[in-house]
Structure formats: C-alpha cells, structure tokens
Amino acid sequence: MKIVIAGAGSIGCYCGALLADAGHDVTLLGRARVLDSVRAQGLTVTDFSGLHRHFSADALTLAEDPACLSQAELVIVTVKSGATRDMADAIAQFAPPSIPVLSWQNGMENARILRAALSDHDVRAGMVPFNVVPSEPAAFHRATSGEVVIQGGPGALGQRLSSSDLPVVESDDMDAVQWGKLVINLNNALNALSGLTLKDQLLNRDWRRLMADQMDEALTVLKAAGHSVASTTPLPAWMTPHILRLPTPLFTRIAARMLTIDPSARTSMAYDLMAGRPTEIDSLQGEIIRLGAQSGVPTPICARVRALVEKAPKTALSPAKIRLRRPTEKPSKSRKSPLT
Incomplete structure (x- = not known):
C-alpha cells in the first residue's frame, strides 16, 4: 500500500519504518527538524527485545509538503493532539476521497475531529500501546510491549498492515480499547x-x-x-x-x-x-x-x-x-x- 504517515515524530517514524520494512511504500510527512536528520544519516529503529533496523534515506519518501497526501492509499495520523485539526484540513485538501484514515494517537477526541472534517473518508480510531522515544537524531527506540489495535472495518486493514515486528489487530469495540x-x-x-x-x-x-x-x-x-x-x-x-x-x-x-x-x-x-x-x-x-x-x-x-x-x-x-x-x-x- 502507498501509506502516508501524517506526523513524523517518534511513533510515526518507528511505525513508518517497520511498515516500509514489511513492503509498503511509505512517505513520512513531518517537520524539517526531524526529516533533515533522516536525510543525512538514514533512519534507525530499535526495541527493548533486541530489534535493530537501519534504513537508508532513499528507502522512505520524506516530505514536508502535505501535497504528498495526494498519492496516498492510506493515511495514518500520528501528530500530537493539538495538531489534529490542521492535519485534518490538509487531508481534506489533498488526499483522494474515500481512502482510509487511521488515527494512531493518544486521547479520545482525535478520531472525532478527523471524522468531523473528513466525512467522505473511512476514518477509524486506533491505539498504539507502546512507548517510543528518540535515542538520538534519526533513531527511535521502542521501550515497551504491545500490539497496535485499529477499529474493524472493510478491507482487512489489520491483516494487511500487520507484520512480525509490528503486529496490528482489529477490534469491534474500539471505544472501550x-x-x-x-x-x-x-x-x-x-x-x-x-x-x-x-x-x-x-x-x-x-x-x-x-x-x-x-x-x-x-x-x-x-x-x-x-x-x-x-x-x-x-x-x-x-x-x-x-x-x-x-x-x-x-x-x-x-x-x-x-x-x-x-x-x-x-x-x-x-x-x-x-x-x-x-x-x-x-x-x-x-x-x-x-x-x-x-x-x-x-x-x-x-x-x-x-x-x-x-x-x-x-x-x-x-x-x-x-x-x-x-x-x-x-x-x-x-x-x-x-x-x-
């Protein structure tokens, strides 16, 4: 899938790298302060169990312009809660209609904000249980365990996104999760x-x-x-x-x-x-x-x-x-x- 990670922070870079490693065409949409380091030295992701992956800069598409959303088949929103409204506006302006939009963010209101702004998209809440922290520029470390949960729906998205290093499952009771x-x-x-x-x-x-x-x-x-x-x-x-x-x-x-x-x-x-x-x-x-x-x-x-x-x-x-x-x-x- 052509996936745009809308928010290249710790969670976005970690998950985006492993989605690319699983064979997806991943674009990291973010700020220059993060992406410039990735351009200079590639992206490294590690975890507490010993996982270590390094990706050269050309293994991912790096973008600061939200126009990159126009090529997406799936958008995964990973910005902080305060930036959700602005990202929703960018998705509404640039992303193809009807493509799925997943919120992999903390809190309850982000999926609501995205649904209100993107009524013609398949917006689904998600839950990332683990903690990812920057260990150095362009390097991100997963410090806790757990599997990503997304709201159930058409397209078997959980199955398509899931890999051994990034398990993704679907739930029919996403609010409770x-x-x-x-x-x-x-x-x-x-x-x-x-x-x-x-x-x-x-x-x-x-x-x-x-x-x-x-x-x-x-x-x-x-x-x-x-x-x-x-x-x-x-x-x-x-x-x-x-x-x-x-x-x-x-x-x-x-x-x-x-x-x-x-x-x-x-x-x-x-x-x-x-x-x-x-x-x-x-x-x-x-x-x-x-x-x-x-x-x-x-x-x-x-x-x-x-x-x-x-x-x-x-x-x-x-x-x-x-x-x-x-x-x-x-x-x-x-x-x-x-x-x-």
Missing part, C-alpha cells in the same frame, strides 16, 4: 512529574499508590458516564489499581509483564516537559475532568496533576507534593531525580 489506553496513559503526566524512569516509578510503592488512586478516579468517572473499559495490559482494568497498591516484592511477581520495559524508558510527556514543548495533558487528564464534570463525579487528582504539568516544574516532585497523603498510608523511601 481507547478508554482503557487513556486510563493507562494518565500515568504519562505522573511519570513526567516524577523525574524517574518508568521502571523506577513502578518499583516505588508511593508512586504506584498515586497511580492507582488516579486510575480509580478515572474508572469511577467512566462507570458513571456509562463507558466500557477494555484493558490494554495483561490485567483486567478494574484489578490494576489493586495490583499497583501491593507491596513491591509481591507486585513484581504478580505484574512481571508490566515490567517488560526498557530500564531507561520514560513517557513521551516527560520528554515534552523537559524540552518545553506543549503536552497532551488536556487530551488525557483533561478528558477525565470534563467527563467528570458532566457526570457529577469529582476529579481532584486529575485536576491537580493537570495544573502541575501546566506549570511545567523544573524539578522532580514526590507523590506527597502532588496530593495529600491519606492518614492510613505510610511513606516509603522514594528516589527523586531532576527533570532537567
């Missing part, structure tokens, strides 16, 4: 505020308790709003907060698969906060806050976390700085590292 991913992604902000790697954060019981409380808050909101939640981890969604609160030795035995992540991995929001870039906090905690207001359910943790991220603190915070400790909780030793 996306809500499940959003609940997990609420930790993006906590990880950014902690200054820790994901693995260090998960091995710290105080942080896990805060993660669990935030998840409980979100799950209560979603239940009140009548939304189903499909788990994107090996654990059922309702069980995850209970597992997170366990003592660390027991947690590490029960949740071993949650710890199959690169030791250096952090969330994308951590990198955005360190670089002073806009974050997706409004698409994550903001979504729960808005839904909570509509359903009459308070969301104090999400509100506090959003406020802190918007202030962009220059030093790492502890769980106690993010919310008051409950009287029944005893603090454990926590490690702090600077955000910069």
Whole structure:
C-alpha cells in the first residue's frame, strides 16, 4: 500500500519504518527538524527485545509538503493532539476521497475531529500501546510491549498492515480499547512529574499508590458516564489499581509483564516537559475532568496533576507534593531525580 504517515515524530517514524520494512511504500510527512536528520544519516529503529533496523534515506519518501497526501492509499495520523485539526484540513485538501484514515494517537477526541472534517473518508480510531522515544537524531527506540489495535472495518486493514515486528489487530469495540489506553496513559503526566524512569516509578510503592488512586478516579468517572473499559495490559482494568497498591516484592511477581520495559524508558510527556514543548495533558487528564464534570463525579487528582504539568516544574516532585497523603498510608523511601 502507498501509506502516508501524517506526523513524523517518534511513533510515526518507528511505525513508518517497520511498515516500509514489511513492503509498503511509505512517505513520512513531518517537520524539517526531524526529516533533515533522516536525510543525512538514514533512519534507525530499535526495541527493548533486541530489534535493530537501519534504513537508508532513499528507502522512505520524506516530505514536508502535505501535497504528498495526494498519492496516498492510506493515511495514518500520528501528530500530537493539538495538531489534529490542521492535519485534518490538509487531508481534506489533498488526499483522494474515500481512502482510509487511521488515527494512531493518544486521547479520545482525535478520531472525532478527523471524522468531523473528513466525512467522505473511512476514518477509524486506533491505539498504539507502546512507548517510543528518540535515542538520538534519526533513531527511535521502542521501550515497551504491545500490539497496535485499529477499529474493524472493510478491507482487512489489520491483516494487511500487520507484520512480525509490528503486529496490528482489529477490534469491534474500539471505544472501550481507547478508554482503557487513556486510563493507562494518565500515568504519562505522573511519570513526567516524577523525574524517574518508568521502571523506577513502578518499583516505588508511593508512586504506584498515586497511580492507582488516579486510575480509580478515572474508572469511577467512566462507570458513571456509562463507558466500557477494555484493558490494554495483561490485567483486567478494574484489578490494576489493586495490583499497583501491593507491596513491591509481591507486585513484581504478580505484574512481571508490566515490567517488560526498557530500564531507561520514560513517557513521551516527560520528554515534552523537559524540552518545553506543549503536552497532551488536556487530551488525557483533561478528558477525565470534563467527563467528570458532566457526570457529577469529582476529579481532584486529575485536576491537580493537570495544573502541575501546566506549570511545567523544573524539578522532580514526590507523590506527597502532588496530593495529600491519606492518614492510613505510610511513606516509603522514594528516589527523586531532576527533570532537567
């Protein structure tokens, strides 16, 4: 297939490279600051399990002009949430009518925005469960596991896109899958505020308790709003907060698969906060806050976390700085590292 990756960031470059490796004709549409490095030295993708692929610059088509969308048979949107409306306008202007458009983005509103702007296209939501981070210019590292999920529909797109290095499956309950991913992604902000790697954060019981409380808050909101939640981890969604609160030795035995992540991995929001870039906090905690207001359910943790991220603190915070400790909780030793 002729595929345009609309947003050559970490997810876009990683997935685009592996789609090209599987035989697709891939164009990366992005900014010069990313594409110039690829032009100069090619594109390298790696993962936590040992995958290593290098692609010369001529193995991919690199474009900064959205007119490249005119050649697409499929568009995969991977821009940050704040750029979705502009990308939707570009797709409407340049892409052939009726071709599928997949949203491989965080949050719930991106597919809605694309559908509203592209009524003559087959727009489908998608969910990318894994974390991809830049390891150096033109090199991107996948630090966590999972398979891409896309909304079911005609054309067997999941089967056509799937490969051994990039499994893609279809789901008939995509809303539940996306809500499940959003609940997990609420930790993006906590990880950014902690200054820790994901693995260090998960091995710290105080942080896990805060993660669990935030998840409980979100799950209560979603239940009140009548939304189903499909788990994107090996654990059922309702069980995850209970597992997170366990003592660390027991947690590490029960949740071993949650710890199959690169030791250096952090969330994308951590990198955005360190670089002073806009974050997706409004698409994550903001979504729960808005839904909570509509359903009459308070969301104090999400509100506090959003406020802190918007202030962009220059030093790492502890769980106690993010919310008051409950009287029944005893603090454990926590490690702090600077955000910069």
